[in-house]
Each structure stands twice: as C-alpha cells, then as structure tokens.
Amino acid sequence: MTGVLAGFELRNLGSELLAGITLVTIAIPLNIGYAQIAGLPPTAGLYALIVPTVVYALTVSSRQVVVSPDAAAAALVASSLGGLAAAGSDAYLTMALAQAIICGAVLLLMAVCRLGFLANFLSEPILVGFVGGLALDILVSQAAKMLGIHLESGEEFVGKLIGLIGGLVEANPWSALISALSLGVIVLGRRLSPLVPWALIVLVGATAAVAVAGAEEAGVAVLGEVPAGLPVLTLPTLGLHEWLLLIPSALALTAVISVEGLLVSRSYAERRGYPVDADRDLAAYGLANVAAGLSGSFSVGSSTSRTAAMDQAGSRTQLPSLLLAAVTLILLLFGTGLLESIPSPAIGAIVAVAVAPLLGLRKLRRLWRLDRFEFAVAAVCFLVTVLVGSIPGIIVAFVLALINLARRAAHPAIDVLAVPGEAGAAPVSPDADSERLIAGSGTVSAPGVLVIRLAAPLFFANAEEFMRTIRRSVDAAAESGEPVRHLVLDLEAVTDVDVTAADGFARLREWLDARQIEIGFSRVRTGALPRLRRFGVIAEPDRVYASNREALRHTRER
Known part of the structure; x- marks a missing residue:
C-alpha cells in the first residue's frame, strides 16, 4: 500500500493496534508533562495528539516517525516566550499558538522550495550540544517540581538553579517521596520489562496514593482541573509587532524540528527498507504545526523516544498515531476528571526519565574520544544554550556549522x-x-x-x-x-x-x-x-x- 498508511496490510492489523495502545500509554502522560514544561495548560499537550497527529499521519512519507511536542520544543517555547508574557496567561497561550503557525509556515515554504537538504547542515555534535543544553534546563525545572519547590516562570538556567538550591530547605517531603518512588518504578521496571507502560502505572498508582493518603492537603501539587471538550479551531489574534517578535524563536523551532525529524525519518527508512521524501516530510511537519496553532496546541516535531517504542513494538505504519488521536479524543470528551488528581511530582519524574538521555553524555564521551574539535563544537553549543539561552544557542549552532563547513572546505x-x-x-x-x-x-x-x-x-x-x-x-x-x-x-x-x-x-x-x-x-x-x-x-x-x-x-x- 502506498501513500496514506503506506505499508499497512490486514495481516498486520493486530500488531499495529497493540503498538497503538502502547503509544497511548506513553504519549498522554508525556504530553501533559511537556505542556507544563512549555508553561501551557495540560490541554495544550493533549490537543497536540488529535488534529496535528492526524494531519501528520495522513501526509508524511515516513511510515514510523511519531509527531508530537517533545522536550526540546517545549523548552524552546518556554525560554522564548517567558520574556514576552507570563506563563499560563491567555497572552502566553496565544503567542504559543502563533509561534506554531509561523513555524509551520516556514516548514511549508522549505518544502515548496525543496530545501530538505538543508537539514544536513547541522551536524551531530551541534545537535548533541544544543539538545543537551535544553535537557539540562528541563531537568532543573523537573527536579524543583519533584521536590515541591516553586520556581519563578521565565527564569533562565542560572536563576532556576539558584532557586532550586535555595529552596531545598523548603522541599516538601511527600513530594520528594512520590518522586523517588516514581523514579524507582520507572527505571527498575524498564530494566525488568521494557514493553510494560510503567509511566502509566506510575500515574495511576501515584494518583491513587495521593487520594488515599490525603497528600494534596500536605502540600503535594496536583494537575488540577482539565477542561473537557474538543479543541476549537481558532486563529490567534496578535498585533503585527508581536507576530514579528515570534519569528526568531519560530525559526529556531523550525531548525530543530526539520533537522531532527528528517534525520530520524531517514534513519528508520534505511533500517526498515522503505523510501522517504524529505520535502514531503517537511510539508507534513508544516501542516501539523499549522494545525497545532489553530487547534490550541504548540509546536510539534518528531518524537525519537516514541518512534523507537513503536519500532520496538513492531509497528511499520502510521496507524498507531491515528489510534492515539481517537483515544485522546475520547479522553477529552469523557475522562478529563481522571486527570485532575495526578500529582505533579509523578509527572516530573516521568518527564525527567524521558529527558535524561537527551543530555547526550555517552555521545559527548564518544566525541571526546574520536575528535576533540567536534567535542569542542558540542561543548560550546551546550554551554551557550544553558548559560545564555535557547535562541542564542541555535544561532551559535548555525554559526559553528558554517565555520565547520568552511574549515573542511578550505582544507x-x-x-x-x-x-x-x-x-x-x-x-x-x-x-x-x-x-x-x-x-x-x-x-x-x-x-x-x-x-x-x-x-x-x-x-x-x-x-x-x-x-x-x-x-x-x-x-x-x-x-x-x-x-x-x-x-x-x-x-x-x-x-x-x-x-x-x-x-x-x-x-x-x-x-x-x-x-x-x-x-x-x-x-x-x-x-x-x-x-x-x-x-x-x-x-x-x-x-x-x-x-x-x-x-x-x-x-x-x-
């Protein structure tokens, strides 16, 4: 079968549906966590699993890559919008939607101009450093959430770290206990049986424990009310000046989405022996991001962890993504009450486990061993992203890519x-x-x-x-x-x-x-x-x- 749902055969229906159930158990808790990282309501993460996911699944050439907000995109949204509006406010949400639309428009323009080859200009060391810097920033935020420490929104990494250290004396012991148990269950559980949805088990168990023990009254933060209902298609209303302010961060998101997405797509296509079209994939990412901005979500890109999980589960089509959209739709219509008592420390633990591999420590050690210059490139991107910010980090990444290219071309x-x-x-x-x-x-x-x-x-x-x-x-x-x-x-x-x-x-x-x-x-x-x-x-x-x-x-x- 070619085109929509390429690779699907009736004999694979059982394995594809099972992979879809696995994807549901992974994506829903993670998207709630990534929405919180981005400074957005939980519904922004859940809405991303409906219209953007369906649009992407029906237009992409890759049979396996899963689209969703990820840790890097969430961190970029938070760091770029934190100085423009207060996290959680209506203005902040509107800017996040507009940012996704701009990002989608740029990706579509790249597809029309057949610029898929540009993804090759950001090397692995640059991505390792940039994404690693974002991951460290996220981990500090999640550590504060796991300990029940409040951090001011919009703070850069150094401010977050100082706030985390200074708030240790006020850490909530119940939050710390929930976090420790959640981390233990996920980490040890994955070693025992990787296919078991440990994140979902942690959410259910932690929610039940909070309700039984009355931990919310002891200061444990919970997710809170999640509005029921379908996403409403609306165009963000902003002034021209505000749209212009969002262009740099949207371009940074475009760079990360296109490079990471096309690399992941090509990797799985080569491994499983099917063709992909880089420009068609760019168009799919563009349409998905426009759909995200119009349906109350934020920027989406390839999810490496979820794609790997689908590959491991035997999925070779986009059918699991369509099943995920359907289940999320049902959850938003009839089951949002089940989400209200989820403890924030458990969400923080789930996100921390998912983000930790993005630090790229093994890759940095490998770069140090193979090529010190490549290691230096990764280290500079890492430090600039952590200490200065995500936008300067992506600018430095592009400059280093050009310098590296010029250095090799000149010799x-x-x-x-x-x-x-x-x-x-x-x-x-x-x-x-x-x-x-x-x-x-x-x-x-x-x-x-x-x-x-x-x-x-x-x-x-x-x-x-x-x-x-x-x-x-x-x-x-x-x-x-x-x-x-x-x-x-x-x-x-x-x-x-x-x-x-x-x-x-x-x-x-x-x-x-x-x-x-x-x-x-x-x-x-x-x-x-x-x-x-x-x-x-x-x-x-x-x-x-x-x-x-x-x-x-x-x-x-x-």
Missing part, C-alpha cells in the same frame, strides 16, 4: 601522486606505478613529473590551498635537485569551478610558465570539462589525458 584532500625523480628510485616498476596512480594510492617517482589530485570542487574556499600545495611541491622538487618539467593535475574528483578559483589558477599558470613547467590534466570529468574550459582553467593548448598512466607514458616519451 580539502590534496594527494601528491607522483614526484620528480629517477624512475629506478621508485619502489615498484613504472607499469606498477601507473596502476597505483590509476587506483589513486601511493606516491611514485617519475622523471621530471609531478602529479597532484584535488579531491573536491575547485572554488574560492580551497583554491589558495590547492595553489599553495602545488607551489610547495614544485619548490621542494627543485631543492632536491629533481626539478619539475611536467605538472599533471588529476581532476577526477573536481566537479565544479568558480570565478575566484579560475582567477587564482591563471596566476598559478603564469608562475609555472616563468619556470618553464608544462601543465596537463588527467581524468577530467566529462560534465566538468566545458565549464573548466569556459573559465580558462584548461586552455586549448593543454593536453588532457584519459588516465594517469597515459600522462606518465606521454611525459616519459618526451
């Missing part, structure tokens, strides 16, 4: 395949030398011949490095007493050239002419040859060889 792989020297000085025969040159491995000696290969497009960022390498190699050969007479450039990997590189190459050609060095080209790509000729990199008199072997044979004969 391409440049291989010196052959150096001037007596043929007998080579460790292998000339014919074998030629074969090694064709294969692109090793360095050989050839009388008066220098063969260099650039393994990248020739453009402004790497042109100077390429020319510098050629000059150094020519000078080194002259100092060794084996001057270069023929320079052969292997252009097999050169797919493009720009004006800056062409101008630099013209100066290099003058430098080579002054030293009476003949230039030739080998293995030029057919598609790149016209452009290389038009830009003057390859001139009419220059020889173009089909292979390095042909280039060596020709220079030896001469």
